[in-house]
Each structure stands twice: as C-alpha cells, then as structure tokens.
Amino acid sequence: MLQTYLSQVWTIFSKDLRAELRTKEALNASLAFSVVILLLLSFAFEASEQSTSISGGLLWLAYSFAGALALNRSFARELQNDCLDALIASPAPSSALFLGKALANYALLLVVELIALGVFIIFYDAHLSGNFLPLFGVMLLATWAMVVIGTLFSALTVNLHMRELMLPVLVYPLLIPALMAAMLLTSTLLSGEAITGDNWIWVRVLVAFDIVFTALGVVFIDTVLVG
Amino acid sequence: MEATGNALDVNGVWKYFGDFPALNNVSFHVAPGSVVALLGRNGAGKTTLLRILAGLSQPSQGTVKVHGAEARKEVTRRRIGVLGHSISIYDELSAHENLLMFGRLYGIKQPAKRADEMLEKVGLGRVRDGLAREFSRGMRQRLAVARAFLHDPELLLLDEPFTSLDDKAIAVLQSMLAEMRQRGRTIVMSTHQLREAMELSTHIAFLQRGQIAYAGERQQEMLDDAGWLYRTYGDI
Amino acid sequence: MRDYFLYGFAAIAAMLLTWNLHHIFIDLPPVIQNVGAYKIVYMHVSIILASFIGFFVSLAASSIYLATGNLKYDAFAAGVTEVAVVYATAGLALGSLWGRFAWGIWWTWDARLTSMLICWLMYLGYLMLRQAIPEPTERARLCAVLSIFGGVGVTFVYKSIEWYRTQHPAPVLSFRQGAGGMGPGLETPIYWNLLALLFLGTAMIMVRMRQEQVSREIDALRRIAHSHAA
Numbered sequence: 001m002l003q004t005y006l007s008q009v010w011t012i013f014s015k016d017l018r019a020e021l022r023t024k025e026a027l028n029a030s031l032a033f034s035v036v037i038l039l040l041l042s043f044a045f046e047a048s049e050q051s052t053s054i055s056g057g058l059l060w061l062a063y064s065f066a067g068a069l070a071l072n073r074s075f076a077r078e079l080q081n082d083c084l085d086a087l088i089a090s091p092a093p094s095s096a097l098f099l100g101k102a103l104a105n106y107a108l109l110l111v112v113e114l115i116a117l118g119v120f121i122i123f124y125d126a127h128l129s130g131n132f133l134p135l136f137g138v139m140l141l142a143t144w145a146m147v148v149i150g151t152l153f154s155a156l157t158v159n160l161h162m163r164e165l166m167l168p169v170l171v172y173p174l175l176i177p178a179l180m181a182a183m184l185l186t187s188t189l190l191s192g193e194a195i196t197g198d199n200w201i202w203v204r205v206l207v208a209f210d211i212v213f214t215a216l217g218v219v220f221i222d223t224v225l226v227g
Numbered sequence: 228m229e230a231t232g233n234a235l236d237v238n239g240v241w242k243y244f245g246d247f248p249a250l251n252n253v254s255f256h257v258a259p260g261s262v263v264a265l266l267g268r269n270g271a272g273k274t275t276l277l278r279i280l281a282g283l284s285q286p287s288q289g290t291v292k293v294h295g296a297e298a299r300k301e302v303t304r305r306r307i308g309v310l311g312h313s314i315s316i317y318d319e320l321s322a323h324e325n326l327l328m329f330g331r332l333y334g335i336k337q338p339a340k341r342a343d344e345m346l347e348k349v350g351l352g353r354v355r356d357g358l359a360r361e362f363s364r365g366m367r368q369r370l371a372v373a374r375a376f377l378h379d380p381e382l383l384l385l386d387e388p389f390t391s392l393d394d395k396a397i398a399v400l401q402s403m404l405a406e407m408r409q410r411g412r413t414i415v416m417s418t419h420q421l422r423e424a425m426e427l428s429t430h431i432a433f434l435q436r437g438q439i440a441y442a443g444e445r446q447q448e449m450l451d452d453a454g455w456l457y458r459t460y461g462d463i
Numbered sequence: 464m465r466d467y468f469l470y471g472f473a474a475i476a477a478m479l480l481t482w483n484l485h486h487i488f489i490d491l492p493p494v495i496q497n498v499g500a501y502k503i504v505y506m507h508v509s510i511i512l513a514s515f516i517g518f519f520v521s522l523a524a525s526s527i528y529l530a531t532g533n534l535k536y537d538a539f540a541a542g543v544t545e546v547a548v549v550y551a552t553a554g555l556a557l558g559s560l561w562g563r564f565a566w567g568i569w570w571t572w573d574a575r576l577t578s579m580l581i582c583w584l585m586y587l588g589y590l591m592l593r594q595a596i597p598e599p600t601e602r603a604r605l606c607a608v609l610s611i612f613g614g615v616g617v618t619f620v621y622k623s624i625e626w627y628r629t630q631h632p633a634p635v636l637s638f639r640q641g642a643g644g645m646g647p648g649l650e651t652p653i654y655w656n657l658l659a660l661l662f663l664g665t666a667m668i669m670v671r672m673r674q675e676q677v678s679r680e681i682d683a684l685r686r687i688a689h690s691h692a693a
Binding site: 249270287436 | 683690691
C-alpha cells in the first residue's frame with residue numbers, strides 16, 4: 001500500500017518535472033524574474049555595511065516573487081487539456097497528486113533559488129563565510145513552506161477567472177510568519193554569524209509551520225479538488 | 228431495470244448546486260455487459276451524472292456503487308475508464324510517456340509494454356516518441372482513446388464520445404467498444420446521436436431536468452423511430 | 464420569531480453600548496498617565512477581541528459546514544467573517560488614532576498592529592474569494608477550506624510577530640497578565656463593550672444569513688428557469 005502510494009507520488013513528481021524541463025517555461029520565467037528583482041533592489045538599496053542586516057529580506061523578497069510565478073502554473077498546467085479530471089479520476093489519491101506536485105515545485109524552486117543566490121552574492125558582494133550549509137537548511141525549510149501553501153492554493157484557485165490575482169492575495173499573508181523567520185535567519189547567516197540561542201526560535205517556527213501546513217494540505221486537498 | 232449483482236448501482240442520487248437540484252432522486256441499475264445510452268437534452272444533467280459516476284464529483288445525497296464498491300474508492304477507480312469531452316493528455320510528453328504515466332498511476336503490470344501495445348492498436352505505433360503537441364487533432368484523440376482503455380476497465384464512461392472525433396478516431400473507438408462488448412464489459416455512454424445510441428445500446432437511461440424519465444431496455448419502437456422515446460417519455 | 468431575536472439582540476447591544484459609553488465618558492477619570500485619549504482603548508481592545516473571536520468562530524463554522532454539507536453553516540461563516548473584518552478595520556483605525564494621541568505617530572510596525580493588519584489581509588482574501596465563485600456549493604466548499612487555513616494562520620501570525628516586535632503596550636488585561644494591570648473598575652468596561660459588540664455582531668450576522676438564503680433561492684430559481692427554457 002505504502003509502496004503504491006509512493007510510486008504514485010513519484011509518477012506525478014517525475015511527470016511534472018519532465019514536462020517542465022521540456023518547456024522550461026516556469027524555470028526561465030522564475031529565474032529571469034528573480035534576477036530582475038535583485039537588480040532592481042540593488043538600485044534601491046546600495047550594497048554597504050548596513051545592507052547585510054536587510055540582506056535576508058531582499059533575498060527572500062526575490063524568492064517569494066519568483067516562487068509565485070512558478071507556483072501559479074502548478075495546477076494551472078493541468079487545465080490545458082483538462083488533464084486534472086484524468087488525474088482525479090485515476091486511482092491516485094488526491095494527497096498523492098498534491099505531494100507529487102509539491103515536490104516537483106520544490107525541486108524547481110530550489111534550483112532557481114540557488115542560482116539566484118549566486119547572483120545575489122555577486123550583486124551585493126555578500127560573503128557566505130562558511131555558512132552555506134545552514135543557509136541551505138533555511139532555504140530547504142522555508143521553500144517547502146512556500147511550496148506547500150502555494151500548491152494547495154493553486155489547486156483551490158485553479159478554476160477561477162481571476163486565478164493569477166487571487167493566488168498571491170491568498171498566499172502571501174499566510175506565508176508571512178515563515179518568510180519572516182527565513183529573512184531573519186538569512187540576514188544573521190549572511191552577516192557571518194551563526195544561529196545562536198535567541199534565533200533558534202525562528203527555526204522552530206519554520207519547522208512547526210512546515211509540519212502543520214503540510215498536514216492541513218494533505219487533509220484538505222481532496223475537499224478542494226473533488227466537488 | 229432490476230437490481231442484480233450489478234456493474235453499476237445508482238441509488239437516490241441528488242446533486243445540488245446551491246439550492247438547485249441538478250440531479251433529482253436519480254436511481255437506476257446496470258447489469259454487467261450492458262451498453263447503456265444516457266440520453267437527454269443539454270442541461271438535463273448527463274455530464275453531472277457521469278462526473279459523479281467517474282468519481283470526479285460527490286453526490287449531495289445518495290450512493291453510487293460500481294461492482295458493489297463506492298465510486299470514489301481507489302479499487303473502483305482502477306476499474307473505471309473515462310473518456311470525456313476533452314482530450315486529457317499532456318502536450319509536453321510523448322505519446323509513449325503519456326501512456327506510461329497513466330499506466331503507472333493505474334498500477335498496470337509492465338506499463339511500458341502495455342503502452343506500446345495500445346499505441347499500435349490505435350495506429351500511433353510509429354509516432355510513439357513524438358510529443359503530443361506536435362500531433363494532429365485526430366492523432367491526439369486517438370491517444371486519448373488509448374489512455375481511456377489502457378488499464379482494461381470493466382466499466383467505461385463516455386461523455387459524448389463521437390462528437391468532435393475524426394473518421395479514423397471514430398473507427399478506432401468503435402472497434403475498441405466492440406471488443407469491450409464482446410468481452411462482456413459494461414459501457415455507459417452519453418450521446419446526442421440518437422441513431423447510434425439506439426443501434427449500439429442494450430439499455431437506455433433518459434434524463435430530463437435532472438430526473439430519470441425512462442430507464443430500461445431499449446425497446447423495438449426506439450430502434451424503428453429514434454424520436455419515439457422523446458415523444459413518449461419526454462416532458463415530465 | 465427570528466425577527467424578534469434579531470431586533471432583540473440589536474436592542475441589547477444598543478442599550479449596553481449606551482450605558483457603557485456613558486459610564487466611560489462620565490464616570491471614569493478624564494486623564495490617566497497623562498494620556499487624555501486613553502478612553503479609545505475601551506473600544507479598541509474590545510473590538511479587536513471581538514474580531515479575533517470572529518475569526519475562530521468562522522473556522523469552527525466552516526469545519527461544521529464541511530462535515531455536514533448544510534449551507535446554513537456556510538452562510539454563518541461568511542457572516543461572521545464579514546463582521547470580523549469590519550471590526551478589524553475599525554480596530555485598526557482606532558489603534559492608529561490611539562497611536563497618534565499617545566506617541567504622535569499614525570502607524571507603527573509593532574507586534575499587535577502588524578498581526579492585525581496581516582490577519583485583516585488574509586480575511587480580505589476570503590471576502591474576495593467569495594465574490595470570485597458564482598456557484599454556491601463550490602463557493603461554500605472552497606471558502607470553508609480557506610477559513611480553516613486562515614484560522615490556523617492567525618495563530619501563527621500572532622505568535623511569531625509577537626516574538627518579533629514589541630512597541631505596543633504589553634498585555635494589560637488580567638487574563639493575560641495574572642493580576643489586574645489596569646486597576647480596579649477600569650478593566651470591566653472593556654468586557655461590557657465586548658459583550659455589546661458580540662450582540663451587535665450576532666444581529667448583523669443574522670441579517671447576512673438571511674441575505675445568503677435569499678440569494679441562494681434566486682440563484683436556484685434562475686437555474687430552474689434556464690433549464691425549462693432550454
């Protein structure tokens with residue numbers, strides 16, 4: 001049973017990834033958009049000693065905008081030939097569809113974020129000072145938060161006229177606790193410090209957020225998809 | 228239709244959109260091996276009913292059982308094949324990849340081999356690795372037919388399958404339906420083509436404004452004069 | 464019968480508010496800790512509390528709708544959310560006014576105001592979603608899921624922003640601090656106002672629920688008319 005489930009999740013995951021890599025539409029758009037945002041932000045905030053304190057904010061701003069672009073397409077891609085119905089009618093449980101898609105979005109976003117991080121380091125003359133692994137850890141946690149909420153709401157808004165507008169309106173307020181935690185942790189790490197006692201609470205916030213909203217997503221995806 | 232060890236049991240199904248009953252106490256039963264033509268005007272509720280049978284939608288009230296198990300259960304969905312209005316294949320994947328993906332979702336043994344078999348059957352064997360978006364419309368329709376029959380379903384649900392199919396695709400679909408009938412599978416097909424409906428079917432379910440106006444065997448009068456059904460049972 | 468309740472609740476709310484506001488403006492000292500406009504707090508805190516209560520009641524009603532499928536619960540959830548958003552708007556405005564009088568600034572990014580603003584945005588999204596879905600059952604289903612996510616989100620937003628910033632006055636209500644932070648007799652008007660607001664809110668929700676019911680009937684009649692015309 002578990003093996004069937006995992007194989008279904010994997011099938012959806014690889015289907016989404018393969019389709020995306022063939023066209024690279026969302027990948028290119030997200031990447032381009034994040035670079036543009038970083039560029040614009042670098043005009044607004046000059047790279048300086050002070051800017052390290054807001055560096056986390058800038059980076060995650062860019063990540064969240066680029067992420068919204070990619071996540072919008074998640075379930076919308078299924079609309080093209082009414083594939084969503086074919087998936088729902090298949091034996092795969094809705095939660096398998098959800099997790100498969102979420103994981104595919106996750107992989108995609110992480111790639112975009114890593115490349116954007118490189119661009120960021122160049123534009124802002126930032127220094128990782130050996131903090132790459134903790135930073136990557138923060139990226140793993142916070143990106144999953146974005147993906148989980150974004151994928152669920154992508155399913156929720158899939159049939160709406162104003163889908164592209166509704167998705168950011170619904171997703172961003174809900175994501176603020178996770179984004180805020182990510183921004184604080186990233187700023188700390190990019191200014192060369194390690195995550196100390198006080199800051200661990202933000203790691204806990206991220207973990208709690210991920211667990212709670214993944215559970216909620218898995219529970220409610222069926223209600224959202226089946227009318 | 229009496230209730231037997233049925234392929235399909237629909238009992239007291241209501242479907243509300245707000246306070247509006249799109250389906251109003253729909254009940255009928257389908258014995259295995261029947262070919263049921265689901266008839267009715269546009270807006271009568273045929274698509275709504277088919278979506279519920281396919282597990283795409285939940286009834287507000289009532290139950291649907293396929294071979295004794297509820298429609299939305301996994302084991303049931305494995306036995307149902309659906310061919311709707313739209314094509315339901317992925318443009319960015321190849322013909323083979325499309326079938327392989329669905330094959331895996333349906334838990335078919337040796338999905339790659341089965342995918343190749345089906346592609347041959349619908350005449351797409353030579354373009355197995357071509358991306359679906361490069362196909363002509365007719366080719367994509369045939370691919371959709373292959374997808375619907377891929378897992379050898381026991382119950383086939385078809386929503387106006389013959390509209391918007393080209394000649395080749397119609398021929399392919401008809402031959403696969405004939406094969407299904409020979410093997411004793413059950414088919415429920417909504418259609419506007421009264422002529423074909425009467426010729427192909429063994430039973431008729433006639434929906435009018437969400438209610439069953441007639442559910443039973445296809446009578447001789449229907450075969451002789453396709454409009455007889457509407458005149459006799461129409462307008463509840 | 465139902466109308467009696469509706470008018471009754473509204474009347475109780477009006478009486479409570481009149482009595483309480485009279486007490487606040489006449490009986491309580493004019494200035495405390497050099498803040499003349501401190502009396503804003505009596506409406507501000509109550510209305511914010513009422514708003515939060517509304518968000519969680521909406522979560523509960525939405526859950527019940529999903530469990531039962533009875534559209535009355537959806538109408539109730541919609542009504543509660545709308546009233547909660549209205550209260551939140553008023554609460555934000557009053558808070559802004561207080562800030563102007565107490566600290567000289569119209570807005571500050573402190574914990575409470577920021578949390579409230581974010582929650583306000585979330586539920587504004589709920590109201591937008593309601594407008595965006597024409598079919599009543601689908602609307603009820605999707606909005607119910609959103610309301611549940613929103614209720615959980617409110618908790619996260621509130622706690623995490625509290626850990627992040629604190630300029631806003633620290634909790635003074637006795638149930639948050641243990642002892643009476645405001646002084647005897649000074650705290651109870653807040654609760655009387657809260658009660659009044661809850662009665663008022665209930666009356667408004669009842670009106671709203673009837674609106675939803677009529678709107679559903681019209682929608683159904685329209686569909687029936689179309690199905691006959693076809």
